[in-house]
Amino acid sequence: MVRIRVLVVDDHRIFAESLAAALAAEPDVDVSAAGSGPAALRCLERAVAEGRRYDVLLVDADLGGQLPGGRAAVPVQVANEEGLVDGISLVAGVRSAHPAVRVVVLAERDDPRRAALALQAGACGWVAKDCSLSRLLNVIRGVLRDETHLPPALLTGVLRELTAARKHRTESERLVESLTPREREVLRCMVAGLGRKAVAERLFLSPHTVRTHMQNVLGKLGVHSTLAAVALARRAGVGPVDLGPAGRIMPEESSSA
Secondary structure (H helix, E strand, O other): OOOEEEEEEOOOHHHHHHHHHHHHOOOOEEEEEEOOHHHHHHHHHHHHHOOOOOOEEEEEOOOOOOOOOOOOOOOOOOOOOOOOOOHHHHHHHHHHHOOOOEEEEEEOOOOHHHHHHHHHHOOOEEEEOOOOHHHHHHHHHHHOOOOOEOOHHHHHHHHHHHHHHHHHHHHHHHHHHOOOHHHHHHHHHHHOOOOHHHHHHHHOOOHHHHHHHHHHHHHHHOOOOHHHHHHHHHHOOOOOOOEOOOOOEOOOOOOOO
16 A cells, blocks of 8 residues: 655644644554644655655645735745744745645635745645545645645636736746846845845945946836845746855856946
């Protein structure tokens, strides 16, 4: 019998342990529980090292507390147990580091926007926490067959959100393409959180030149702040600059000041 290895990730201990116990009663399911994002990542790494990888993660949508407005998913890099990692960001981190693992989000309520964010982050399903055990087992087995599972009531809303996200991404990509290679480098530094002085040092430019480039970037992107520029860059798929071992930028492409 092929056994399915499941990891339940929820910071409500009673719920996590109760769900794990219910799933463990199935003859073909091995299940463990983790109470936080960092703990889940450690479980995944340990399982890989021991040669017994997990197949499915069941992740609480509100892991680490509700984030106002729902933030965009980002890769997870957490060094300690105290680091709060929301459920959707954990999805992105897991799918990046462990692409073979299927992730299903467990939610208290239907939310088309957050469900769309979860799918964009790499989730294979969005399931209500109060669904039946048989329904959850069907979803677990379904995602292992590369199926995507959403409650029927969410389909229209999620499709609308995904369509809007594609439109915004296309518009953002068009604006980023208007930047010169040097301006794109500066934008990647901004995405990495570097200030004007740090950008100047890393690109071997004067602070005045960097200031000019930053103003040009904001103007071409049609925004009025670094934060807005970074948000637009993220939508367009622009990642942070890659720093070499000596703190120097590994260029994305050759450019001149």
